[in-house]
Amino acid sequence: MRVFIAGVDGYLGWSLALYLAARGHEISGCDLFLRREWVAEMGSQSVTPIRRMTERLETFRDHFGTNLQFRKGDLRDYNFVLNCFRSFDPEAIVHLGEMPSAPYSMVDVNHAVFTQMNNLIGTLHILYAMKEACPDAHLVKLGTMGEYGTPNIDIPEGFFTIEYRERKDTLPFPRQAGSWYHQTKVHDSHNIMFACKIWGLRSTDIMQGVVFGTRIDEMKDDERLVTRFDFDQCFGTAVNRYCAQAVIGHPLTPFGRGGQKRGFLPLRDSVQCLTLTITNPPKPGEYRVFNQFEEIYSITELAQKVKKVGEELGLKVNIRNLENPRKEMEEHYYNPDHQHLPDLGYKPTHDMEQELRIMLNDLMKYRSRIEVRKEALNPDIRWDGTRKKVRFLSRGAEEQGSKGAEEQGSKGAEEQG
Ligand code: USQ
Numbered sequence: 177m178r179v180f181i182a183g184v185d186g187y188l189g190w191s192l193a194l195y196l197a198a199r200g201h202e203i204s205g206c207d208l209f210l211r212r213e214w215v216a217e218m219g220s221q222s223v224t225p226i227r228r229m230t231e232r233l234e235t236f237r238d239h240f241g242t243n244l245q246f247r248k249g250d251l252r253d254y255n256f257v258l259n260c261f262r263s264f265d266p267e268a269i270v271h272l273g274e275m276p277s278a279p280y281s282m283v284d285v286n287h288a289v290f291t292q293m294n295n296l297i298g299t300l301h302i303l304y305a306m307k308e309a310c311p312d313a314h315l316v317k318l319g320t321m322g323e324y325g326t327p328n329i330d331i332p333e334g335f336f337t338i339e340y341r342e343r344k345d346t347l348p349f350p351r352q353a354g355s356w357y358h359q360t361k362v363h364d365s366h367n368i369m370f371a372c373k374i375w376g377l378r379s380t381d382i383m384q385g386v387v388f389g390t391r392i393d394e395m396k397d398d399e400r401l402v403t404r405f406d407f408d409q410c411f412g413t414a415v416n417r418y419c420a421q422a423v424i425g426h427p428l429t430p431f432g433r434g435g436q437k438r439g440f441l442p443l444r445d446s447v448q449c450l451t452l453t454i455t456n457p458p459k460p461g462e463y464r465v466f467n468q469f470e471e472i473y474s475i476t477e478l479a480q481k482v483k484k485v486g487e488e489l490g491l492k493v494n495i496r497n498l499e500n501p502r503k504e505m506e507e508h509y510y511n512p513d514h515q516h517l518p519d520l521g522y523k524p525t526h527d528m529e530q531e532l533r534i535m536l537n538d539l540m541k542y543r544s545r546i547e548v549r550k551e552a553l554n555p556d557i558r559w560d561g562t563r564k565k566v567r568f569l570s571r572g573a574e575e576q577g578s579k580g581a582e583e584q585g586s587k588g589a590e591e592q593g
Pocket of ligand 1 (some may be wrong): 320439526
């Protein structure tokens with residue numbers, strides 16, 4: 177199939193391009209390299225050294241015997257998007273070209289406005305350009321499990337049937353996002369659902385959990401094919417940050433009480449799921465939602481897993497809770513459905529511990545690249561809009577979470593070292 181990937185220089189985009197090319201699909205993609213700039217703005221760098229796009233493209237051609245047709249450009253430029261689709265005539269468009277970080281969107285008004293404009297305008301341009309240039313193509317849009325928030329009931333895949341005052345209907349499940357970034361995904365979902373309804377476009381909105389891992393088999397131990405791996409406070413997720421911390425002997429840092437739960441999925445299974453989605457498109461006019469994750473853990477359980485695997489590999493690993501810079505539930509119910517992808521044939525290949533072992537081994541090779549940017553591990557972006565380094569919680573406060581830290585003030589909390 178002809179697959180266009182928006183955001184092809186990113187963590188998922190680059191990996192998906194390799195995975196699809198290895199299976200004979202024709203790939204075109206675009207990127208503006210903003211992720212590289214945002215991570216630099218955070219005083220950080222990818223642990224895995226990422227090559228310039230020209231070298232990535234040469235290596236791609238060497239390995240797969242075909243070109244990745246790349247265009248540098250901005251999804252906020254409508255003519256750019258339209259030209260991409262007109263010249264390539266994609267059968268599927270995978271939209272991974274958004275600003276993906278909750279903390280980055282919470283820095284200040286400029287970052288919040290940038291995030292909303294970048295994400296919403298890019299998606300609207302894609303929808304209009306599809307209508308004009310390739311109305312039969314399938315839009316695979318990366319949403320997030322974070323759109324649903326953490327309600328005290330089970331979470332279906334997008335829609336649920338509800339009875340209210342003796343009438344019944346199937347409706348979108350309520351969205352309760354926890355950051356300006358997560359809100360952009362909610363707004364995108366509404367816009368895409370509407371475009372499918374009025375123009376007969378087809379789309380799969382993927383509510384993806386946290387993806388982790390340093391590699392897929394298609395990277396073939398060629399360092400020029402690796403994908404990025406971030407660990408800073410904005411672009412490193414908890415699992416990435418824990419692994420980077422374990423490698424340099426920094427304590428692992430669950431925020432607050434540490435009962436926040438998430439669904440996780442290895443990178444290699446994420447690209448498998450995206451490929452199954454692409455090759456099994458919905459009907460014209462259909463808007464469908466897949467919840468994409470495999471295992472659910474609290475961030476404390478996650479830290480314990482990283483500690484266990486790290487110690488097996490000879491690392492010294494401690495866990496120390498930090499004051500929570502976010503406003504979120506630190507203990508909650510979490511039971512989302514995730515049956516649609518297994519119904520299409522998805523089979524998980526690696527469990528969390530197997531993948532953590534591979535990740536830690538990979539990261540240990542680049543220990544010095546983490547050491548040199550280790551300041552980037554210390555969060556200071558707070559959901560109340562202030563910037564102040566967060567502190568380790570004292571043992572007593574750990575049990576009570578950030579509430580305990582506030583009550584104890586600086587007496588009970590230590591400066592982060
Ligand atoms: N957290 C810690 N310690 C850390 C970093 C984070 O305890 O050092 C906590 C956060 O407070 C939060 C949880 O870990 O409760 C998850 O945070 P995260 O940064 O790992 O992930 P999140 O902000 O939820 O966002 C990430 C990606 C985002 C994607 C989302 C999927 O950055 O692009 O949409 O995961 S999901 O989480 O399922 O919504």
